[in-house]
Amino acid sequence: MHARTIQRIIPALAVSEGAGVAVRRSLGTPALRNLDPFLLLDHFGSDDPDEYIAGFPEHPHRGFITLTYLLDGHMEHRDNMGNRGDLKAGGAQWMKAASGVIHSEMPGQSEGRMRGFQLWINLPASEKLSAPAYQEFAAEAIPEVVEDGMRAHILAGEFARRRGVIDDPNTKITFLDIALAPGARFEYLLPPGHNAFLYVFEGDTLVDDGTPLPLHTLAVLSPGGILGLKAGNGGARFILVAGKPLHEPIAQYGPFVMNTREEIEQALADYRAGRLVAPL
Numbered sequence: 001m002h003a004r005t006i007q008r009i010i011p012a013l014a015v016s017e018g019a020g021v022a023v024r025r026s027l028g029t030p031a032l033r034n035l036d037p038f039l040l041l042d043h044f045g046s047d048d049p050d051e052y053i054a055g056f057p058e059h060p061h062r063g064f065i066t067l068t069y070l071l072d073g074h075m076e077h078r079d080n081m082g083n084r085g086d087l088k089a090g091g092a093q094w095m096k097a098a099s100g101v102i103h104s105e106m107p108g109q110s111e112g113r114m115r116g117f118q119l120w121i122n123l124p125a126s127e128k129l130s131a132p133a134y135q136e137f138a139a140e141a142i143p144e145v146v147e148d149g150m151r152a153h154i155l156a157g158e159f160a161r162r163r164g165v166i167d168d169p170n171t172k173i174t175f176l177d178i179a180l181a182p183g184a185r186f187e188y189l190l191p192p193g194h195n196a197f198l199y200v201f202e203g204d205t206l207v208d209d210g211t212p213l214p215l216h217t218l219a220v221l222s223p224g225g226i227l228g229l230k231a232g233n234g235g236a237r238f239i240l241v242a243g244k245p246l247h248e249p250i251a252q253y254g255p256f257v258m259n260t261r262e263e264i265e266q267a268l269a270d271y272r273a274g275r276l277v278a279p280l
């Protein structure tokens with residue numbers, strides 16, 4: 001099996017999301033609309049409250065899963081199912097919006113650093129109108145592996161014989177947060193047949209095929225086996241994400257992701273009529 005190499009490099013785009021939160025979007029842009037089964041990757045990170053304080057007031061989702069991983073700060077979540085989330089540094093939130101969720105994601109802090117990721121994972125047609133679900137994992141619940149020159153947090157998938165806390169039965173996703181010391185090497189066998197990418201959010205790395213990956217770039221990986229890379233002189237930290245493609249048509253309109261245009265029209269009509277979510 002050939003090594004996993006770099007197929008494409010996507011620099012993140014500065015975008016204003018929610019009520020005015022500064023995010024870096026690398027997946028879900030004109031340069032890379034999606035990478036089946038992934039629909040969007042936003043990286044938020046700022047020490048300036050003006051860039052995050054407005055948060056993400058009440059808004060809907062239908063047809064997919066949101067996975068939020070908070071690196072620094074405090075985020076409060078409320079949704080129509082009655083969930084009250086309290087996401088703190090190192091924690092993760094998995095929300096299966098499916099048939100419909102209306103929620104808010106607001107900062108639980110007025111100063112200091114807020115940093116993290118939100119990844120959108122598509123659902124297959126058979127699950128798009130299924131019942132919504134919500135799970136939250138504190139930092140202590142997420143397996144950590146520390147080896148010479150490396151620290152891994154395993155949100156989903158398997159690493160060093162440890163299993164992550166999140167298990168998506170449809171896409172079998174892998175989601176690792178890897179920190180490397182200066183010059184440290186990293187090798188990992190991603191599930192064959194899964195689409196995969198990595199996103200560098202601290203330092204920089206040099207992939208074994210010779211491709212440099214600077215800060216705030218997303219690299220789409222080729223099919224194949226082992227990914228090998230080496231951290232730059234300042235070390236590196238990145239997320240490594242993979243998932244089984246769904247191979248289904250995608251119709252997207254903002255926070256609604258369905259298979260057909262008609263289903264999008266239905267989602268909009270349901271939302272306007274107050275039928276997107278089930279009554280409590």
Ligand code: MN
Pocket residue numbers: 056059061066103105
């Ligand atoms: Mn949301």
